[in-house]
Amino acid sequence: MLPFLARRVGQTIPTLLFVSVLIFGLQQLMPGDPALILAGEERGDPLVLAQIRAELNLDKPIVVQYGIWLWGVVQGDLGFSWRIREPIAGVIAQKLPVTLQLGLMAFVIALVIGIPLGIISAIRKDTPVDWGANAVGLAGLSLPNFWLGIMMILFFSVHLGWLPPSGYVPLTEDWRQSLATTIMPAFVLGSGIAAVFMRHMRSAMLQAMGQDYVRTARAKGLAEKVVILKHALRNALVPVVTLGALELGTLLSGAVLTEQVFTIPGFGKLIVDAVFNRDYPVVQGVVLVTAALYILLNLVADVLYVLINPRLRHA
Amino acid sequence: MPDGAVITATAAPARGESPARRAWRRLLRHRVAMAGLVVVLLFFAIAIAAPLIAPYDPTRTNWAAIRKPPSAAFWFGTDENGRDILSRVIWGARASLLAGVISVAIALAAGVPIGLTAGFLGGRVDALISRFTDAMLACPFLILAIALAAFLGPSLENAMIAIGISATPIFIRLARGATMAAKVEDYVEAARGLGNPRWRVAVRHILPNIVPPLLVQATLAIASAIIAEASLSFLGLGQQPPAPSWGSMLNTAQRFMEQAPWMAIFPGLSIFVVVLAFNLVGDGLRDALDPRQR
Numbered sequence: 001m002l003p004f005l006a007r008r009v010g011q012t013i014p015t016l017l018f019v020s021v022l023i024f025g026l027q028q029l030m031p032g033d034p035a036l037i038l039a040g041e042e043r044g045d046p047l048v049l050a051q052i053r054a055e056l057n058l059d060k061p062i063v064v065q066y067g068i069w070l071w072g073v074v075q076g077d078l079g080f081s082w083r084i085r086e087p088i089a090g091v092i093a094q095k096l097p098v099t100l101q102l103g104l105m106a107f108v109i110a111l112v113i114g115i116p117l118g119i120i121s122a123i124r125k126d127t128p129v130d131w132g133a134n135a136v137g138l139a140g141l142s143l144p145n146f147w148l149g150i151m152m153i154l155f156f157s158v159h160l161g162w163l164p165p166s167g168y169v170p171l172t173e174d175w176r177q178s179l180a181t182t183i184m185p186a187f188v189l190g191s192g193i194a195a196v197f198m199r200h201m202r203s204a205m206l207q208a209m210g211q212d213y214v215r216t217a218r219a220k221g222l223a224e225k226v227v228i229l230k231h232a233l234r235n236a237l238v239p240v241v242t243l244g245a246l247e248l249g250t251l252l253s254g255a256v257l258t259e260q261v262f263t264i265p266g267f268g269k270l271i272v273d274a275v276f277n278r279d280y281p282v283v284q285g286v287v288l289v290t291a292a293l294y295i296l297l298n299l300v301a302d303v304l305y306v307l308i309n310p311r312l313r314h315a
Numbered sequence: 316m317p318d319g320a321v322i323t324a325t326a327a328p329a330r331g332e333s334p335a336r337r338a339w340r341r342l343l344r345h346r347v348a349m350a351g352l353v354v355v356l357l358f359f360a361i362a363i364a365a366p367l368i369a370p371y372d373p374t375r376t377n378w379a380a381i382r383k384p385p386s387a388a389f390w391f392g393t394d395e396n397g398r399d400i401l402s403r404v405i406w407g408a409r410a411s412l413l414a415g416v417i418s419v420a421i422a423l424a425a426g427v428p429i430g431l432t433a434g435f436l437g438g439r440v441d442a443l444i445s446r447f448t449d450a451m452l453a454c455p456f457l458i459l460a461i462a463l464a465a466f467l468g469p470s471l472e473n474a475m476i477a478i479g480i481s482a483t484p485i486f487i488r489l490a491r492g493a494t495m496a497a498k499v500e501d502y503v504e505a506a507r508g509l510g511n512p513r514w515r516v517a518v519r520h521i522l523p524n525i526v527p528p529l530l531v532q533a534t535l536a537i538a539s540a541i542i543a544e545a546s547l548s549f550l551g552l553g554q555q556p557p558a559p560s561w562g563s564m565l566n567t568a569q570r571f572m573e574q575a576p577w578m579a580i581f582p583g584l585s586i587f588v589v590v591l592a593f594n595l596v597g598d599g600l601r602d603a604l605d606p607r608q609r
Contacts, residue, residue: 015446015450016450018446018447018450019450022447022454026462029466138594138595138598141594142538142591143587144545144546144586144587144590147579150569150579151579158572158576249455250455253455253456253457254457256457256461256546257546257549260549261569271458271461274465275465275550275552280465280466283462283465286462287458287459290454290458291455294453298453
């Protein structure tokens, strides 16, 4: 296990380096001179511009700029926000728990809907139940989640008045209110992933049910329930578990729109606000942290896969 | 396996029938995919014929008809400036389909040659390209598209470029994998043995054989690209007002949810239907081109 872990961690380092080049490169796409944006009304003063350029190291060669930026990032310094003049790492750390709560709730909702639907669909292959489950899955994949959010607000908040249409209350402040404000966005966020889970679960289950050990279990005269739950499902869950970890990355992407629709002050809203305030370093910071999280989850997924699958453990 | 037997029996090739023709025949029998294809073609027809079929000018404001509910005069109602929503939905199909097709074309044009090169050459070139692809794939699709669109500046053209670039790594990876599988096949060995130069082997012999998975992925990618364009426009990073786009219409609709819910219903429904249709065609194509994956 240890050599595998070391090899796998070693593989992530070049990927992280490439990610850093990519994200640093984004800055080069920016139209105009960042110093002009930062100088504001003093943009006419060459002295001020020169001072800002020196402060941001914009007067140095691009390779040196990258080196300085990367050195900062390695030490946890993502730069400072142009707009609120605060360290970006701090701002992100403040917003991340909100999105993590939302993401975790969405993940649970996706599991609760997607996994049973996938199993039922596989057991009842080519019956109306299977077609129905497939239709739900396909609809979940095709629904733009921000529209689903708007429709849910229209129905549950405007029409029925059951849930607040927007806002966020932290879990530590009032857990009931917190759940009331996050249940709709979590459902919206989870529905797309539930569809992915459903499809993966269905195909993994179908594959497992065609295997020799399932045939043997049936031939032994075991009850169908035992065959499905104990023999087929256990094996089918392995690839789904690892795929599930990867879907957490998709959650972060979906959170951008969901948080915008429900005005939740999380990670996703941070990047959108930064885009509109032309706060480019924050945009870079958010992309960097998202990518790093995704790579980390990938690593966790691979380790989980080896841990769950005994045949790979000693490979 | 009984499943396999059924497939072989039903898909028994007619004498001399090309694989493409056989796949097309299978697709024609796939009723759900055909329904999807009809809807896709219908949306293309609507987008092309927009100037002829839209009942009103999509950008003309009418102060006498502000936020009117659906009626005989305005089938989908009107918006906050009295503009006809049906006309805007019809014209909005142009932005959505254009964005879907162009951004996937960008991703294909960039991703396939790079993936083909990586898979065919292998070695250091492959290692370098693969690491870079991994890095791009590590940035979630929409977040990368938002960041690119933000740095490029908000417009429909830039949104298409941003979505195209963000979708490229998937095609690099797919083309690379398919090339690696194809290059050890006998027909490639034969082409090499005949003394064909390397580029010719790659372009004339490998490329045509990796088209099926690329075609399936491209169809599904159009669906994702349409959602991505709508998302960027919803955030204000795509099509700029007053030009109509389904995403930006939803953005405005959000502010009038209590007074004018119809403003939100129709553009969203259009996105859903067209994306669903592309997904159905994509699934059908996959079944038709590779029945083993069913």
